[in-house]
Amino acid sequence: MRLSGWVATLALATGAAAAEPDPAGWDAVLEEARGQTVWWHAWGGSAPINDYIAWAAREVEDRHGVRVEHVKLSDTAEAVSRVAAEKAAGVLDDGAVDLLWINGENFAAMKEAGLLFGPWAEALPNWRFVDVDDKPVRTDFTVPTEGLEAPWATAQIVFYHDAARAPEPPRSMAALADWAEANPGRFAYPQPPDFLGSTFLKQALVELSGAPEALYRAADEADYEAVTAPLWTWLDRLTPNLWRGGRAYPQSGPRLTQLMADGEIDLAVSFDPSEAASAVANFELPETVRTYVLDGGTLGNVSFVAIPFNSGSKAGAMVLADFLLSPEAQARKADPAVWGAGTVLDVEALPDEARARFEAIEVGPGGISAEELGEILPEPHPSWMTRLEEDWQARFGVSR
């Protein structure tokens, strides 16, 4: 009696586990996904990206019968709080979020709080095309992904300038301070903790610290003061020559595009190599805008899609994530006329027909080719970002 009771409990437990879709049995996943609706929470601040997501939604519905609804967020943290609140309130199945565009601190927070479903990502059929050797697709800001999120797009720090007004932009952080001195008020970076603003600080730190290897361990294991001292000296010199003398900061990357369009600045930083090109195509920037990277290379990272633990449409979410990894979807995404985000696939290793799609992409005016982008420098350990943001806040966030 007692034993059979145990067996029954065990059977129930495994039964519950088996109810979760397993990407190893892909046909079963496709079967289960048919008819599901996937609520995909993704930043909605860019019309080209929204259009791309709408295209992917149509394709997945046509091919696999999965409905995809794009929930447009102004900040990814909104969805993170949502899942956390659902867990606290005991909403354990069919939560509001089925798929989430995420990376960095948000991923680290969700992983630590046990808010993610998985592992599933590396069992997706299209995972075989992913460039696992040369692109940081298995770590997210040094945090191992462990199959809890599937890579989607790459991003890399670039600078863009209006060649008509600033023909000779600086090619290093040190040169940037000189350039700003000669052109006061014509450069700006977003206010940390904006993502781009913080990354700009890290980019400067990588170049200026003289000891970049210390940055890939936790900040308290290094001599933080000594490593960051050159950065603060440099910022003290740069800040008075920033837009508005550093007494006000733009709040986001897109705001820089606006300032450039209004002629308020001549040089800007971006985390999206195709941002300037899309803006030119969207009439937001003049055709004299050019994109470039610093001589020593720039930081880059990968953004991912993850499935919350309480999604009610996990199979559908996986089908969508797999489609997003397909060479067709990745090639379309890489086209600056559509969006222009870097691919996470290993293009060289793709079958001929798929590779041809990538080779056919043309870099429009204002854009930058994959070769010019050069090597991606990996992101430092997340603890550096936290410390830098706090210190920046204390030194420059409350202006004098």
Added chain:
Amino acid sequence: MLGPVAAGLAGAVGPAFGWAPELGAAGFSLEAWRTLFAWPGLARAAGLSLGVGVLATVVSLGLTLLICAGWQGTRVWRWVERGLSPILAMPHAAAAFGLAFLIAPSGWAVRAASPWLTGWETPPDVLVVQDPLGLALVAGLVAKEVPFLLLMTLAASVQAEAGRTLLVARALGQGRVSGWLKAVLPRIWPQIRLPVYAVLAYSMSVVDVAAILGPNAPPTLAVRIVGWMNDPDLAWRSVASAGALLQLGLVAGALAAWRAGEVGVGRLGRRWAEGGARWPAAAEGAARGAGLLAATATAAAAGFGLAGLAVWSCAGLWTFPEALPDGWTLRSWARHGPAMAGPALATLGIALAATVAALGLAAACLETEFRRGRRPGAGALWLLYLPLIVPQVAFLPGLQRLALAAGLEGGWASVAAAHLVFVLPYVFLSLSDPWRAWDRRWATAGAALGASGWGVLWRVRAPMMLAPLLTAFAVGFAVSVGQYLPTLLIGGGRVPTLTTEAVALASGGDRRAIGVWALAQAGAAALPFLLAAVGPRLIWRNRRALRG
């Protein structure tokens, strides 16, 4: 209504003192407060919130009074009345975008004078928008709050018989402005007091306008709280809650101080009125001129702001210092237009449901009060108005927890219910004074002719109060249309409205997209205002006493 408000408040108090189940914290702790007070910008941020709030309220009220005192009952007044609705309907964030584009160094005003007058080929690097003192923010708030206060004063004046009172004062030798201030204002004040408090509380805790026009090194306290709330590190949320409580304390303190100031000013004013002094004609003229200037400036700011959005929505490339786009295109409309139908329907449906429910609740409350002769206690009123005072971002997580625990979320009905929490105070605010001022003898006359209590309500009161009912409806509708966080949090993102779409797109900073969506949003909110302005005139075109 008590449940949601209490849950919302608990949602702010709990985490501030270390109770946050979703973070696995369930003990008493003052850690959040220590972190809060350790932030070097706290004093400046709190000071900014207070200063901006008080200054915006004083200026808004002052301009409103000048406009009313100088021009009520004149031909200019007709124009003021007509201009109100479109400005009121404009969402705060859209108005802020419009104003920012107008006054920025690369904005329309500078463009209009460049380079032919200023010689500027590139915009000057001066800090106009987002100035450290928050003056641009004050200007943005004043442009939106003056119309709101005018609307409230307008409703109050009708019942205070402003015209006759002013006539008496002028017959006693007072000028138009001083007479209005001495004789009409004291009668109107009790009716516009609450709206003024609402303006003060709103100006202190506003987030979207402050993020666009306000300073950011440091920002106002409310903006900083939102930043903490959205930090990927969930632990910051308890600091945000502590900040929200501090904000609540600031607002409560400011309201108390305002109330005390009111008593003082009232005493001085009484002495002034009883003293019989007259203003020289020049002072009268100056005051009237200032009022006209204020009205014109407000209308111009709103008008050019709206026009700016419209032009951006159809702009091709548009570089400095061109005053108009280098090229025109309908591409932005073609791109966003087709996606608008669904969100537009949801917006209207939710606003309709929330506002009708709010009207019903407010009317039921007021009618009970009318029949029983008992007013709700001060405690109940505070609870009703609490959602206006507590920063939304701190208030909502508690509300969301309640909805999740009750299994009431995700659908548009629960979103409408959440909107109700924020719509009801405004509807109550707009409706309570006209309701209370209604002559009791109408009810007796109706009852003596055989109409029951309900009959009187439907057949006598409702039609007679059509104008204030529609105004309250429009105010509530506009509030509902403008809700972002409640829609997102309670709807789980599954109920897209014009506002959620507009705010998401605004985070990308594309002015063309912002123009398109902000115009759509303003259009949705303008519908009921149009109805409120035209409805009574159309329905009562043959009823002179009700045409307003």
Added chain:
Amino acid sequence: MADGLRFEGVSVRLAGREIAALDAGVAPGEALTVMGPSGSGKSTLLAAAAGSLAPEFELRGRVRLDGRDVTGLPTERRRIGILFQDEMLFPHLSVGGNLGFGLPAAVKGADRRARIEAALESVDLGGMAGRDPATLSGGQRARVALMRALLAAPRALLLDEPFGKLDAPLRARTRELVFGLARERGLPVLLVTHDPADAEAAGGRVVELAG
């Protein structure tokens, strides 16, 4: 005497203090005038009869109409007509609509229109059913208010200084009309006024309230 309007030991109090008191009866077709200066509580007595006392007042004693105790009844079930100094014509209804307001719903269609038109004609206002009340003269409004009250078929009439706003010749004619119609229909009338001429025209008993 079972018929008519009777006040049996009526006393109205506010916070324990007596505001007004009356113990009297009015027979059908007769009038009782309550006189007194402003603030003497005469309007409070009228409200007690109408059932429209504000909740803070306390009423003792009984009010009977045709033998029926109406003290606890709401206004609409007392069948009492009221005329105010301000005519209180509903501004959202036409003249005809105002008359129709109190006319029982059982009277329908052409009959209803005819009754309203006849009522208007009886006070020389024929053809004015479609007019906006706000466009009428003071005398016209007073007559519409009277006919509106009578069409509701009341069993008694309460008059709250109904002639105060009219000029002298008009006042005399309107008084005559009101009291004439009330007598003709056998309605007991309670008149509240401070004008001795009103009391004289009413022709019944006069009760003086102290200030």
